[in-house]
Amino acid sequence: MAVVPARAGGVILHPTSLPGPHGIGDLGPEAQRWVEWLAGAGCRLWQILPLGPTGFANSPYQSPSSFAGNPLLISLTDLQEHGLLSAADLLPLTRLPAEAVDFERLVPLKQNLLAKAASAAKADGRDRQEFEAFVEAERTWLDDAALFLALVARFEGKPWHEWPPGLASRKAADLKEARRSLAAEVEAEKWKQFWFQRQWGALRTRSAELGVSIIGDLPIYAAANSADTWAHPELFRLDSQGRPLAVAGVPPDYFSSTGQLWGNPVYAWERHTETGFAWWTERVRVGLRTADVLRIDHFRGLQAYWEVPAGRETAEVGEWVEAPGRELLGTLRAVLGDLPLLAEDLGVITPEVVELRRAFGLPGMRILQFGLEGGPESLDLPHNYESLTAAYTGTHDNDTSRGWYDGAEDATRHFARRYLAADDREIVPAMVRALWSSVAGWTIVPMQDALQLGSEARMNRPGQAEGNWGWRMTGEQWKRAPTSWLEDLSRTYGRSG
Numbered sequence: 001m002a003v004v005p006a007r008a009g010g011v012i013l014h015p016t017s018l019p020g021p022h023g024i025g026d027l028g029p030e031a032q033r034w035v036e037w038l039a040g041a042g043c044r045l046w047q048i049l050p051l052g053p054t055g056f057a058n059s060p061y062q063s064p065s066s067f068a069g070n071p072l073l074i075s076l077t078d079l080q081e082h083g084l085l086s087a088a089d090l091l092p093l094t095r096l097p098a099e100a101v102d103f104e105r106l107v108p109l110k111q112n113l114l115a116k117a118a119s120a121a122k123a124d125g126r127d128r129q130e131f132e133a134f135v136e137a138e139r140t141w142l143d144d145a146a147l148f149l150a151l152v153a154r155f156e157g158k159p160w161h162e163w164p165p166g167l168a169s170r171k172a173a174d175l176k177e178a179r180r181s182l183a184a185e186v187e188a189e190k191w192k193q194f195w196f197q198r199q200w201g202a203l204r205t206r207s208a209e210l211g212v213s214i215i216g217d218l219p220i221y222a223a224a225n226s227a228d229t230w231a232h233p234e235l236f237r238l239d240s241q242g243r244p245l246a247v248a249g250v251p252p253d254y255f256s257s258t259g260q261l262w263g264n265p266v267y268a269w270e271r272h273t274e275t276g277f278a279w280w281t282e283r284v285r286v287g288l289r290t291a292d293v294l295r296i297d298h299f300r301g302l303q304a305y306w307e308v309p310a311g312r313e314t315a316e317v318g319e320w321v322e323a324p325g326r327e328l329l330g331t332l333r334a335v336l337g338d339l340p341l342l343a344e345d346l347g348v349i350t351p352e353v354v355e356l357r358r359a360f361g362l363p364g365m366r367i368l369q370f371g372l373e374g375g376p377e378s379l380d381l382p383h384n385y386e387s388l389t390a391a392y393t394g395t396h397d398n399d400t401s402r403g404w405y406d407g408a409e410d411a412t413r414h415f416a417r418r419y420l421a422a423d424d425r426e427i428v429p430a431m432v433r434a435l436w437s438s439v440a441g442w443t444i445v446p447m448q449d450a451l452q453l454g455s456e457a458r459m460n461r462p463g464q465a466e467g468n469w470g471w472r473m474t475g476e477q478w479k480r481a482p483t484s485w486l487e488d489l490s491r492t493y494g495r496s497g
Contacts, residue, residue: 004213004292004340009436009486009495010045011038012396013447014060014459015073016101019475023096023106027199028075032206039210041483042490044497046207047215047444049396050297051200051290053149055223058103058469061297062223062264064149067141067286069196071114072107078199083124084117101470117195118188127194134194140282141227146189147175148227150182159225161242168242170230200290211497215342215444216291218284220298221248221264228279229265235272235279236265246307249315250298253347254370255397256463259306259315266307269324277331284332292340299343299362300353302328329360342390342442346370363441366391368431369404372416381419382438391440393431393449396459400448401428403455428452429485436493443495450486451477 018025018034025031038046052063053070060070076093079085092109096102121127135142148160155163166174179186207214222228222236224244229236237245244265251259272280287294296302302325308318333339343357345364357364366389371380378384385391393401405413405427417423422430428449435443448457451473460468490496 005044005497007441007495008044008213008497009443009445009490009493010043010047010212010215011041011447011450012047012392012444013473014049014396015051016469017447017459017472019098019473019478022076022090022093023110024072024101025472026073026075026077027196027203028077031075031203035203035207035210035212037478037481037483038212040487041481042487042496044211044213044490044495045215045442045444046212047295048217048291050217050219054469055225056263057465058101060217060469061219061262063219064152064223064225065141065145065227066219066222066283067138068145068149068193068227069200069290071192071196072110073200074114074192074195075199076110076113076117079113079117079195082127084120085113089113089116098472099474100472103470114192115185115188118191119184121191122187131191131194134197135190138193141286142190142193144231145227146186146193147179147182148230149189150185151178152225153185154182159242160230168230204290213292214290215293215295216287218287218294218296220296220301221262221266224263224265232279235268237268238265244310246309247312248301248305249308249318250306250347251315251318256315258463259318260463261308261312261315266305266321267323273324273327277328280328281332281335285336288336288340293342294340295342295344297344298347299345299357299364300347300349303350303353303356325356326359329356333360361388363388363390365389365395366440367394367398368392368435369394369398369401372419372431373408373412375415382434382440385438385440387439387441389440390442390444391435391438392444392446393428393435394446396446397462399455399458400446400453401431402449402452403458406454429482433489436489436495447473447481450481453477 015027015031016025018030020026020030035046050060050063051069052060052065053068054060055062055064076085076090080090096106161168167178204214233242239245246266248264248266249259249261253259302323304320304322306318307321308315339360341362343362343364345353345357366380366385368380371378374380394404398404405416416427420427420430420434432445457471459471
């Protein structure tokens with residue numbers, strides 16, 4: 001575990017965006033090279049997106065399990081070196097594009113190879129003792145998650161409330177029969193989680209050795225079709241058939257004139273309170289095994305959340321409902337100790353949300369793109385920052401800074417040039433320098449901005465269901481990364497340690 005620095009700079013890059021030969025960035029040799037590059041560039045922070053299995057539209061924020069790791073991140077090179085796959089097995093993946101993840105082609109190819117590797121591992125037996133120890137240690141979530149994922153495959157992705165009634169309602173006899181008939185598939189899912197944890201653990205150890213702290217990402221909600229809602233329906237606002245009674249989102253905002261309708265069921269907070277927030281506590285505990293800091297996505301939802309009646313097509317009609325955020329965070333601190341959390345406090349922020357964040361000493365977020373659009377009084381401009389802040393040029397939800405500037409209104413561009421004392425060509429490096437020289441404790445730049453890429457490299461467009469999450473950095477782009485410039489910037493402004 002790395003010691004999280006009070007003042008540091010870093011980069012956002014999800015592992016899927018790393019270069020590599022197998023159609024998607026993974027936890028193999030390129031990931032090891034990546035954390036070494038970060039250290040060499042004076043960057044002591046690496047921020048990632050959620051590490052769970054991806055769900056609807058390949059979104060890491062719609063995971064079928066709040067506890068599992070994403071099998072697509074497993075390094076097949078590592079499995080090959082362990083003798084579980086051959087070079088010939090991996091050949092089809094080398095024909096996939098290098099500049100973007102082709103999920104439609106990648107997923108079936110990689111899942112089939114992981115299933116083959118699981119069969120080989122079972123026959124091989126060398127890792128059996130370590131595997132069984134892992135299964136026993138993670139039983140509280142792994143048994144349900146592995147069975148759920150196997151059933152999702154059996155029923156071709158249908159939501160669990162459309163499964164046979166006995167399985168949907170988790171009748172003991174039906175669960176016993178499913179575990180018997182799907183024994184091989186369930187064990188394969190457990191092998192995937194074992195490999196993920198082993199590979200991620202090795203990468204995190206290397207990061208700590210290099211002094212690079214990892215900022216993870218904890219989605220505030222669980223997906224409607226997930227092991228979480230299936231195994232613990234009482235913790236969510238669901239009807240008797242397991243369908244959401246109300247879903248989460250945000251009202252019309254910067255990103256969408258009709259709001260964002262996420263579709264996740266909202267929590268039955270009274271049940272969480274009755275259990276002493278046990279599910280949340282375990283979720284954060286597991287999350288902090290994968291990262292040094294956890295970013296709480298949509299932090300304002302812990303104070304009050306936008307609840308939309310199920311069946312609505314947009315998020316325009318809904319209501320703000322108070323949440324027991326103070327009680328939850330107090331419980332987490334009492335059980336887990338100091339809370340290395342980052343509050344994603346963007347959007348409609350009220351004094352109550354600010355007070356909640358400050359009461360627990362959590363840094364909030366500022367986005368320079370928003371500040372340059374808002375003018376001198378904007379809290380997202382560096383001269384208005386406080387030290388307990390993580391400041392960004394933009395995040396995965398924003399356009400790249402080059403794309404944002406090129407598409408901005410003339411008045412915004414004019415203000416940006418004046419504020420940053422830069423011309424059109426140098427606007428992005430000037431944005432990075434403005435952050436690094438500020439009082440903000442943490443300053444973070446998407447790798448796309450470090451490379452000065454345009455809108456073609458955008459990771460996500462909120463409100464757009466398709467075409468997201470696929471961007472990858474090519475090897476040639478990485479070679480052109482401004483390593484020395486970032487390292488000098490971090491030394492100059494006291495962020496490299």
